[in-house]
Amino acid sequence: MIALSDIEAAARRIAPHIRRTPLLAATALREPVSTAELFLKLECLQPTGSFKVRGATNRLLLTPAEDLPRGLATASGGNHGLAVARSGALAGVPATIFVPRTISAEKLAKLRDWGATVRLEGAVWDEANVAARAFAAETGAVYIHPFGDTSVIAGQGTVALEILEALPDLDVILVAIGGGGLVAGIASVLKALKPAVRIVGIEPVGSPTLRASLEKGAVTRLDAVTTRVATMACGxxxxxxxxxxxxxxxxxxxxxxxxxxxxxxxxxxxxGLAADLSGAAALAAIRSGRLDLPPGAKVCALVCGAGSEGIQA
Structure with a gap:
């Protein structure tokens, strides 16, 4: 498990390198989506366009300097790769990012803009991850897991500290889930500081990774991943x-x-927010009508990733 003190230390450590993003009340709407009092945490405004910069930066800053010269490596559907690419730029070392072929053209271009070496591998993150681990073992690059690393989870959890400071009477929080590092970090904070908050995870129909595991009572690999949302596709x-x-x-x-x-x-x-599909997942759950939110409840939905899907469509 991850202690609150680990997340508080991560918040101090990464503060000079990330943005403290706004918590915006969703008011004056032409098309309201809920009778609850809705707030949006705008992690889409982070330097690389998502919350992932928190975890990757914390992992970088906890990595001994002598381990860095051979660079960084990871596998990603896009957002974590961008965060690791930025970490490589901060440290002045190369970053090699393995991505599935389903990655959006926009995120692929952004990865290259950050100076990363990008390798297309497989149809889903899991396949790209096998290649990334093999590459790290062969070259000595520091492998940074997008959601299974305690320092990454602690970094992601710092977003919950900011939310509680801005909205101490929070009732419900909605969190998109790919691998689950974000929801794990947020849950670690809320269990310690405000356990009454209702935590709702959002997964694609085509990649119900965590729900399948929770239903079976053990970590379970999906038979197939069919979602087209690469940032949330995890087996x-x-x-x-x-x-x-x-x-x-x-x-x-x-x-x-x-x-x-x-x-x-x-x-x-x-x-006026440019969100990728994972960044819009929490709003999708509200709009779907499958989520019961009491009138007047204070609800925070994370807009966790930036993208142009809503603009282009």
Whole structure:
């Protein structure tokens, strides 16, 4: 498990290198989505466009300097890769990012803009990850897991500290889940500081990784991953994520890819926010009607990733 003190230390450590993102009240809407009091945590405004910069930066700063000269390596659907690429730029070392062929063209271009070497491998993250681990073992590069690393999870958890400072009477938080590092970090904070908060995870219908594991009572590999959302496509979570999640998450709502696209369009129309589909997942769950939010409840939805899907559509 991850202690609150680890997350508080991560917050101090990464503070000079990340942005403290706004918590924006979703008011004055033409098309309201809920009778709850909705707030959006805008992690899409981080330097690389997602919360992932928190965990990757914490992992970098905890890595001994003598381990860095051979560079960094990871596998990613896009957002974690961008965070690791930026970490390599901060440290002045090369970053090699393995991505599935389903990665968006926009994120692929951004990875190269950060100076990373990008390798296309497999149809889903799990296949890219096998190649990334093999590369790290062969070259000595520092491998940074996107969700199974305790220092990465602690970094992601720092977003919850900011939310509670801005909204201490929070009732419900909605969190998109790919591998589960973000929800594990947030749950670690809320269990320690405000255990009454209802934590709702959001997964694609085509990649219900954590829900399948929670239903079976053990970490479970999906038979198939069919979502087109590369940043949320994961066939198997990690044991540490599962152990934290099963004692903290109230429920998991599944959303269709098209519902995330429509939610990204809503965020652009109503809020002027350019979100990727994972960044729109929490709004998709609200708009779907499959989530019961009491009138007047204070609800925080994470807009966890930036993208142009809602603008282009």
């Amino acid at each position: 198997k979570t990690e044991e540490i994520v599962f152990e934290i999640a099963r004692g903290a998450i109230s429920e998991i709502v599944l959303v269709e890819d098209e519902e995330m696209l429509e939610a990204a369009r809503w965020l652009w129309r109503e809020m």
